[in-house]
Amino acid sequence: xxxxxxxLLALLxxxxxxxxxxxxxxxxxxxxxxxDINELIAAVSAQQRVDRTARFSLRGELVGAADARLRFTGAxxxxxxxxxxxxxxxxxxxxPGADPQVTGFVVLPxxxxxxxxxxxxxxxxxxxxxxxxxxxxxxxxxxxxDQLTERADLTVTLARYADxxxxxxxxxxxxxxxxxxxYTIVTDLARAAETAADPAVxxxxxxxxxxxxxxxxxxxxxxxxxxxxxSAARQELPGIGTLAITSSYRDWGQxxxxxxxxxxxxx
Numbered sequence: 001x002x003x004x005x006x007x008l009l010a011l012l013x014x015x016x017x018x019x020x021x022x023x024x025x026x027x028x029x030x031x032x033x034x035x036d037i038n039e040l041i042a043a044v045s046a047q048q049r050v051d052r053t054a055r056f057s058l059r060g061e062l063v064g065a066a067d068a069r070l071r072f073t074g075a076x077x078x079x080x081x082x083x084x085x086x087x088x089x090x091x092x093x094x095x096p097g098a099d100p101q102v103t104g105f106v107v108l109p110x111x112x113x114x115x116x117x118x119x120x121x122x123x124x125x126x127x128x129x130x131x132x133x134x135x136x137x138x139x140x141x142x143x144x145x146d147q148l149t150e151r152a153d154l155t156v157t158l159a160r161y162a163d164x165x166x167x168x169x170x171x172x173x174x175x176x177x178x179x180x181x182x183y184t185i186v187t188d189l190a191r192a193a194e195t196a197a198d199p200a201v202x203x204x205x206x207x208x209x210x211x212x213x214x215x216x217x218x219x220x221x222x223x224x225x226x227x228x229x230x231s232a233a234r235q236e237l238p239g240i241g242t243l244a245i246t247s248s249y250r251d252w253g254q255x256x257x258x259x260x261x262x263x264x265x266x267x
Contacts, residue, residue: 031181031224033170037162040183040222045155047226053079053256056152058091058247064240070095076104077256078152084109085149088258105145106260112145113261126261154228154249164191173221175229180221187216212238227252 034040048054057075064070076089090104102125104115112129129138129145158165169184193205213235221230227249234244260266 031172031179032226033172033181034183035167035170037158037165037167037185040167041155041159041162043226044222044228045159048080048153048155048252049082051227051252052081053077053251053253054249055251055254055256056247056249058245060243060245062237062240063242063244068096068241076152077258078149079256079258080153085153086258087149087152089152090115106258107145107149108258108260111260112142113266114141114145115261122267124265124267126266128260128266158185161187161192161195163195164188168217175221175223178223178229180223180229183220183222185218185220187218189214189216 032043034043055075055077057073059073060071062070070093072091072093074089074091076087079086085107086109087105087107089106090102093101093103101117102115103117106113106126110131112131114127114129115125116127117125127141129141131142133139133142165185165187167183168186169182171182173180173182189205190209193202193209196202196205216233216235218233219231220228223229230248232246234242236242
């Protein structure tokens with residue numbers, strides 16, 4: 001179950017509630033509306049690769065049976081290049097009856113660092129993983145890091161499911177004083193399963209459809225410079241509960257500090 005929820009999060013985080021600064025320079029006054037998802041992806045992706053860096057945060061909750069709630073918050077930075085996406089991210093997960101769990105990732109071209117929940121008596125919360133390692137445990141951590149970096153680059157998941165995604169509405173709006181276009185985006189999960197090239201991804205999507213989750217509707221606000229300002233998603237998960245996610249991107253094009261954790265804190 002955890003694997004397909006993680007894949008669903010990748011879809012929803014393209015739609016999480018992205019609210020923040022529009023970037024390092026003032027946005028032009030003229031808004032461009034896109035009604036083709038591929039044109040929107042291309043415009044946002046091109047601007048991301050001009051800006052290269054940003055800070056982001058997220059928060060969300062999963063409300064299940066008997067109003068049980070799992071809440072999570074996180075913050076980080078990204079650096080986008082033609083070949084790689086570097087990332088530093090820390091997340092706190094809380095649920096009733098348990099201490100908050102702090103986890104995190106630092107993703108660099110030559111290594112991935114995972115921050116594990118604190119162990120009693122161990123002041124080294126970080127584990128280094130070699131991306132080239134064939135160890136099954138290491139490969140699982142690398143897969144988790146890959147999913148996180150895909151979510152951080154908003155265009156990756158949209159592009160992956162573009163053949164199953166459409167823009168159902170595009171209207172002018174204002175977010176935090178910035179003019180923006182508000183897009184309503186719908187992904188058909190059955191169609192996404194049909195077009196998925198990866199058999200594992202196809203199986204996960206088919207499982208979601210069989211469970212009764214057939215589409216995801218999200219809202220994305222994009223400014224005149226094609227920088228994301230806000231998005232929002234709330235989804236009923238059959239047999240699990242209601243998942244809602246919010247996140248924000250800001251400081252596009254400003255300096256980002258993404259470095260390995262201190263060596264003394266690495267196991």
